[in-house]
Amino acid sequence: MPESWPYETPHEPKDNSRYRRKLSRRLATAALVLPSAAWPAWAVGCDPDDKECQVDEYLTSVKGDPDQLRAFLLDLPKGGDLHNHLRGAVPTEKLIDYAIRDNICINDLTLQSRRPQPCKSPERPATDMNGDVNFRNRVLGAWSMEGFTNPDLQAGHDHFFATFGKFGAAADRHDGDSLAEVARITDRQNQVYLETLLGARSTDTKKLVNKVWGTQKPVTPNDFGTLLDKLTENGAMAAIANHAANDLAQVYTDARNELQCADRQNADPACGVDIRFDHQVGRNQPQAVVFAQLLLGFLLQGTQGWDRSVGVNLVQPEDGKISLRDYHLQMQMIRFLKGKFPGKHVTLHAGELVSGLEGVSYHDLTFHINDAVNTAGAERIGHGVDLRHEDEWRALTHVMRDQHTALEAPLTSNCQILKACAPGEEPDTHPLTAYRDANVPVALATDDAGVSRSDMTEDYQRGVTHFALDYYALKKLTRDSLEYGFMPGGSLWRNRDGFEFVQPCEGADPSQEHPGGTCGEYLDANVKASLQWTQEHRLHVFEEKYSNAAHRLADPAA
Template sequence: MTLANHQDRKGRSPDGSRRRWLRAAMAAVMCTSALLAGGTPQPAVAATDPTAATAARLDRIRGDESALRAFLQEMPKGADLHNHLSGAASTELLMGFAAHDGLCIEEGSLRAVRPPCAPGSRPASDAEHDQEFRRRIVRAWSMQDFVPGRETGHDHFFATFGKFEEATAGHTGRMLSEVADKAAEQHQFYLETMVSPDEDELAALVRTAGPDDSPARLLKTLSAGDGLRRLVEHTRKQTDRAMADFRTASRCNTSAPHAGCALPVRFITQVERSAPPAQVFAELLLGFELTRQDERFVSVNLVAPEDGTVALRDYDLHMRMLEYLHARYPATHITLHAGELAPGLVRPEDLRFHIRQAVLTGHAERIGHGVDARWEDNPEDLQRTLADRHVLVEVPLTSNDQILDVSGSRHPFAFYRAHHVPVALATDDEGVSRSDITTEYQRATTTYGLDYRTLKDLARTSLEYAFLPGRSLWTSRDGFTLVPECADDRPGDRHPSAECARLLAASPKAQVEWRQEKAFAAFEGAAP
């Protein structure tokens, strides 16, 4: 007879009331013992509620930086939804690629270039034995030891990509191996990472279009012939090779696979917003087509500095392109960098509308950064719009500090939360930032005094807003109440009820959420 035969219709054991009585009796004994010993009795919930006990543990250590780091390192932390693959790979990994590929490093700019090494450049492999040269490259390719001066954090951060770009060529799978392993080892359960299309193949398609900025005419031109079909096919084959490289680098088919092998990974096509209109539209169109034809691609995003001359000039045009394509590809998810701006970086009028237009015209379901929220027109109304539409804000606190010099009370993190706008912590470019997701949680905890239940909600929210197919484990996005099929199950239980098991089998999203709940149960059950 199976365990299910011993349960009543709601999945409860007949002796459940006896266990509850015993737990209450044990709590009473512990309380009485504390009184006899002359101590202060602790609430019974601390002895019986693992979540409350874990919350108390966090409160005890929050002033100890190393203990807090260890706590947050082990805590389940949902998904990373705002992650640029090339910027997430460690500088050391990219330097290794440069040496392996025989690249050269320009002495002045410290930019990686193809061989042969011209005067004023030297082999990247020199960094393997010249420590001073190595330190210079690390500092040029990341925010390591950066101190603002003649160069701002904003300019240094974005300049890194042009310096190491050549080193990333052909290494998507290896970069993904490192980034996925790092996420899984820090107890994340899902990764969406942004990748760029092949520029050479895309250029051939763009050449068929003129400078016309009409989305309808661009779509007609770019869709003529088989250029778009070939580009989609080429991108999918590239992705096949990258995933094969990832599985090889992570030893996924061996008896000792890396942690990242078990991590579901999806891709977001990133579109260069500083490019000419025809190229932007072609990249968007490719991204929309990929999401239609390949389940590994889930969304599109506009990237590059939002304060750039072209990005500012064409912002409205880009939103209209998205509106046009959204009408033709309504199933494609959209997440946009919007509001990655601050006073002094752009004119005041450029701070007034980017987030709102990204949502209302660009149909963004998630917003990356959203730092200028307080400076938009009618910010309170904007918050209501985001909350009512359940638009998630992806918040990478470290890069917001490094790029925009916005942190603490100047950052809108608490502003969003006060207005019930969903937020999720993210890494952005952890390789460039020399950061990780644990650091983001630690920043949020110490800066905003977050308690354990809030941190747990942040982790759950990140999975809830992931672009994974299937039903959620939760009844709504406004709270974390289990769906009816799993309402009488203990979240994360190894043996869910039959109804709950059917839901999990049919929903990749619910499966990932269930895995996190199982991890929370283990984390909260660990010894203090």
């Protein structure tokens, strides 16, 4: 074992019983009288009826070929995306199209977009990009990570987060268009569920805070009850929540109209993607504003007539000055509000830090994930990169395992923003393997695929090439990406530690697109289980295809 190995024991696939079965089959086959060369390659490692094993053998055969590997992983049914910032997910070319369509202004020096016209020097109208390729390419590079090669940690981090302020005006008024485009991408990535982050009514919330409390007045835990009463007095926050729900419903409706979902003959395949919203709250804001916007996220989950707001999350750089100062206070806010609104969902960016970022102390790296899990009670955390700096980090992973606190792991984003790319790479080794070794549930995610110039398939490809994930591991990732989604309804699985169908679906055949009987009735009544069944059916079709491909690789004449 190399000295640089960052963990105590070599990593095994998470389903160790399958690992042992597979190993015993290999040993038994090797002991046969017939020489191994007389057996097809797929038979050496797998039982003839073991489709999973055969697909794993196929994956092993192509993982050294990037094109074949990507084709395999693009074809893989990948469940859902649980960590997706809507505005950061839109391809930059689409944002440029929006800017040209609206003819907004773009600063020729900073490349920041602005509304409205007329443009003032050094601004240029966005329509100039139609005839000026150099201008367009400069905008593309400023609004995304396209062509960014600076190896400096801070520079990559800063460039990534600066893109949002630069393309913000171009994205304004296009949330419906953007959601439709991201749904198309989700469908093309062979996924059935999208949980996207979008804020709502932030200006109204700030005005209310200024009226009843003051935006600069400090907040302590002793103030939470009083501040809650002031914000909800006379139905003020409830009214904002109703307006916010209407706004989000309009975004959803606009996206469905763009996709022509009401037209059965011409409906885009992306209409089949189930879309839900997590309310995002900027963590680098005044304390009372953060509290009020968190409150709005909880209220949105119960707004009558609107059921697609399913969670609340804190966003913006975790290494921001205010975020670092108020991190524990914000976790206390969430714990307080969870007590007032039981059953509402919380997922949090936590541990999106590495040593070497400006302003980040060693102490900051020791508690953020712990605080999100143990103080705020988050059901999922996003990023979690600083794990091995956390106090008692092994005990923390055991808590996450036992509480079924899932990790949203956007591998491409972590590499670009934090230079946490793979085990053994500086400045901090990526802890994905440590989470999986502790049996913490994990779902790969895209974060901001438009800014990153990536997609979900790339994240799965990183999983295979950088973290040695086999097919069994990939299959579990796809299942967990739906099991830990906040969509309504009961699960297809009897419990979260295994993949046995619930009683109404015992014995049901996943080769069927939709089973009948009690299982069909159960699926019709439970959105989550229905999406999970779709995933299982797609996995069945996928395994049939690639187990046959494994046979052909082993015996081209067959």
